[in-house]
Amino acid sequence: MSVALAPHARTYRRETEFFRATYYVAMREIRNLIRTPAAFIPSFFIPLFFFFVQSGSLQRLAERSGQVTDYKAFVLPVAILFSVSNEGAGFNMVTDIERGYFDKLMLCPANRLAVLIGTVGANFAGVLFRSLIVTAIALATGLHFATGIAGILPMVFLASLWGLVFAGIAMAVAIKTANAQAVQGSIVFLFPLLFLTTSFAPREAMTGWLKVAVGYNPITYILEGMRSFSAYGFDATRIAKGVLAVLIMAPITMGLSIAALRGRLK
Amino acid sequence: MQFWQSTGDLPKYFARAAARYDRIPGHMYAIEVEGLKKVFGNVEAVAGIDLIVSEGEMFGFLGPNGAGKSTTTKILTTLLRPTAGTARVAGFDIVTHPHEVRLSIGVALQEAGLDTLATGREMLVLLARLQGLRGGQPHKRAAAMLDLVGLSDAADRRLGTYSGGMRRRLDLAGALIHGPKLLFLDEPTTGLDPASRHAIWEEVARLNREEGITVFLTTQYLEEADRLAERVAIIDHGRIVALGSPTELKSEIAADILTLAVPEESMDVAKEALTRLPGLKEIQSDTKELTLFVTGGSSAIASAVRLLHEVDVTVGSVKLSSPTLDEVFLRATGSRLEGAEQQQAETDGKKRGRKEAS
Ligand SMILES: Nc1ncnc2c1ncn2[C@@H]1O[C@H](COP(=O)(O)OP(=O)(O)OP(=O)(O)O)[C@@H](O)[C@H]1O
Ligand SMILES: [Mg+2]
Numbered sequence: 001m002s003v004a005l006a007p008h009a010r011t012y013r014r015e016t017e018f019f020r021a022t023y024y025v026a027m028r029e030i031r032n033l034i035r036t037p038a039a040f041i042p043s044f045f046i047p048l049f050f051f052f053v054q055s056g057s058l059q060r061l062a063e064r065s066g067q068v069t070d071y072k073a074f075v076l077p078v079a080i081l082f083s084v085s086n087e088g089a090g091f092n093m094v095t096d097i098e099r100g101y102f103d104k105l106m107l108c109p110a111n112r113l114a115v116l117i118g119t120v121g122a123n124f125a126g127v128l129f130r131s132l133i134v135t136a137i138a139l140a141t142g143l144h145f146a147t148g149i150a151g152i153l154p155m156v157f158l159a160s161l162w163g164l165v166f167a168g169i170a171m172a173v174a175i176k177t178a179n180a181q182a183v184q185g186s187i188v189f190l191f192p193l194l195f196l197t198t199s200f201a202p203r204e205a206m207t208g209w210l211k212v213a214v215g216y217n218p219i220t221y222i223l224e225g226m227r228s229f230s231a232y233g234f235d236a237t238r239i240a241k242g243v244l245a246v247l248i249m250a251p252i253t254m255g256l257s258i259a260a261l262r263g264r265l266k
Numbered sequence: 267m268q269f270w271q272s273t274g275d276l277p278k279y280f281a282r283a284a285a286r287y288d289r290i291p292g293h294m295y296a297i298e299v300e301g302l303k304k305v306f307g308n309v310e311a312v313a314g315i316d317l318i319v320s321e322g323e324m325f326g327f328l329g330p331n332g333a334g335k336s337t338t339t340k341i342l343t344t345l346l347r348p349t350a351g352t353a354r355v356a357g358f359d360i361v362t363h364p365h366e367v368r369l370s371i372g373v374a375l376q377e378a379g380l381d382t383l384a385t386g387r388e389m390l391v392l393l394a395r396l397q398g399l400r401g402g403q404p405h406k407r408a409a410a411m412l413d414l415v416g417l418s419d420a421a422d423r424r425l426g427t428y429s430g431g432m433r434r435r436l437d438l439a440g441a442l443i444h445g446p447k448l449l450f451l452d453e454p455t456t457g458l459d460p461a462s463r464h465a466i467w468e469e470v471a472r473l474n475r476e477e478g479i480t481v482f483l484t485t486q487y488l489e490e491a492d493r494l495a496e497r498v499a500i501i502d503h504g505r506i507v508a509l510g511s512p513t514e515l516k517s518e519i520a521a522d523i524l525t526l527a528v529p530e531e532s533m534d535v536a537k538e539a540l541t542r543l544p545g546l547k548e549i550q551s552d553t554k555e556l557t558l559f560v561t562g563g564s565s566a567i568a569s570a571v572r573l574l575h576e577v578d579v580t581v582g583s584v585k586l587s588s589p590t591l592d593e594v595f596l597r598a599t600g601s602r603l604e605g606a607e608q609q610q611a612e613t614d615g616k617k618r619g620r621k622e623a624s
Contacts, residue, residue: 003414004477005407005445012369012398024395032383100379103345104440108396109368265347 021110025118077226084163090170168253302351313504326495372446382426527582
């Protein structure tokens with residue numbers, strides 16, 4: 001049997017190849033996500049667990065303070081944000097690098113950025129899907145969503161965009177070190193930032209350095225933007241600030257992973 | 267005394283041999299490498315190599331662990347950038363036109379890079395798509411290549427369940443999926459049992475012979491280089507120490523190989539005594555063996571034994587043989603190709619732990 005390819009069988013069009021490659025890499029990533037249920041299914045439970053425990057234990061107390069009206073709607077964005085801030089994209093990339101599969105992708109003529117974007121895109125889709133399910137379950141158990149059904153998708157979308165910021169860091173470390181511990185370490189290192197926000201109490205209730213630190217933390221603005229949909233009611237300024245935080249941070253961390261990819265060739 | 271008996275001349279002699287290629291101006295070469303270097307920190311993995319591979323040639327790149335084979339392969343396939351030097355693959359510069367290079371080559375690296383969660387078919391279809399095949403082509407090609415490497419029955423099983431030999435074969439199928447005219451294979455048979463090794467040899471030889479595919483194949487097995495390659499570059503510590511067809515390289519030795527097992531403590535005495543051997547071209551020793559490059563064939567055996575008897579050295583065993591690539595390597599580097607003996611054992615069906623270059 002001949003391995004030669006008929007001359008017309010392969011028409012490589014560079015302009016469209018980037019999008020095709022991104023799409024196929026993303027689909028492969030999603031398929032693998034589904035094929036590792038041991039990692040995929042727990043990722044649903046953790047935010048749900050957080051949501052129910054947190055709201056169950058603090059709801060009465062918080063609502064009695066008068067500063068929040070619906071504590072469940074206040075805490076849901078926190079649960080979602082915690083769950084999107086993970087190292088999943090980096091972990092998968094480390095595995096691919098270790099197995100030599102990443103090199104296999106790099107050997108394809110498609111633009112190498114397509115591999116990065118495809119991976120990130122799949123991660124984004126996974127996070128979005130998970131956040132929607134978590135929100136749906138929260139709704140089913142009596143959460144009142146301030147901006148109604150129409151507000152759910154934008155809130156989840158904002159959270160997932162923030163997930164890209166973390167994915168960018170995780171992937172940069174993954175490509176740079178090809179080491180799962182390092183990837184996990186980088187996220188563990190950043191995790192405290194999630195607490196330096198209005199995650200558990202509104203900013204008005206804080207004092208001193210904490211209040212200042214919280215003001216400088218971009219995650220605060222993501223969270224507040226999300227809460228505009230779930231708890232406070234539509235607030236264009238808050239939402240714009242959240243979007244801005246992503247628009248500033250995502251290019252930085254994505255840039256880091258692109259730089260890491262370039263460095264890999266050296 | 268022959269000129270190479272003074273070791274000072276050896277590097278020069280082989281440098282000349284290595285540079286001996288006929289570059290025809292205007293001719294299209296599959297691979298052209300000039301002064302290629304790669305430095306990692308303070309390790310000089312590739313220390314300046316020159317070589318030319320013609321279209322349709324089967325080129326062997328033979329060397330021990332850590333010689334720089336994989337690094338060279340990765341540079342030529344655009345996975346690494348060279349520290350210095352230039353290379354053109356399929357007529358394109360690897361640094362300035364990596365995209366065109368990647369479009370022209372098929373690559374199976376030393377580590378078969380497989381997606382263990384995908385099935386064999388899924389992975390090949392994806393690779394075909396990423397190579398620019400569209401419509402029904404990826405599936406058609408995947409099926410054909412699975413058939414080619416004899417994996418049709420396992421096509422829809424996840425790669426995680428494949429054996430080592432199956433993984434190698436799937437990797438080869440992946441390298442061929444887009445019908446490349448130039449194939450890079452980095453140690454395609456390392457770790458395979460003799461039957462699988464022979465199957466790969468046959469297939470690679472066929473691809474080269476019947477389909478005119480140019481093959482750049484690295485190996486640490488003498489037998490593999492000897493059997494498959496039309497020309498071999500022997501690489502050690504990042505340098506090409508010999509280059510030519512296996513027959514040419516062996517005939518350059520122009521001597522028989524006399525191997526004597528000698529007790530370790532008598533090694534120096536024995537070596538000294540044997541310098542008086544008629545027809546001796548060169549002598550090399552390791553801890554328990556003396557290797558003599560001699561002319562005069564079997565008469566050398568008697569003379570050698572007599573010389574050793576005179577100095578009271580008992581000879582364990584004596585062997586006279588024609589030179590192999592191992593002696594070419596020995597002559598060029600002063601040591602035997604690492605694992606040459608184990609390789610024999612492995613060919614006999616035993617497994618050997620491989621030192622990993624990290
Ligand atoms: N990424 C790297 N960083 C640092 N050193 C490296 C790197 N890659 C290779 N080396 C070093 O370069 C040298 C050549 O390695 P290379 O993998 O090219 O050898 P090889 O001939 O393929 O060996 P093997 O037969 O073991 O596969 C070795 O000393 C190795 O340790
Ligand atoms: Mg190697």
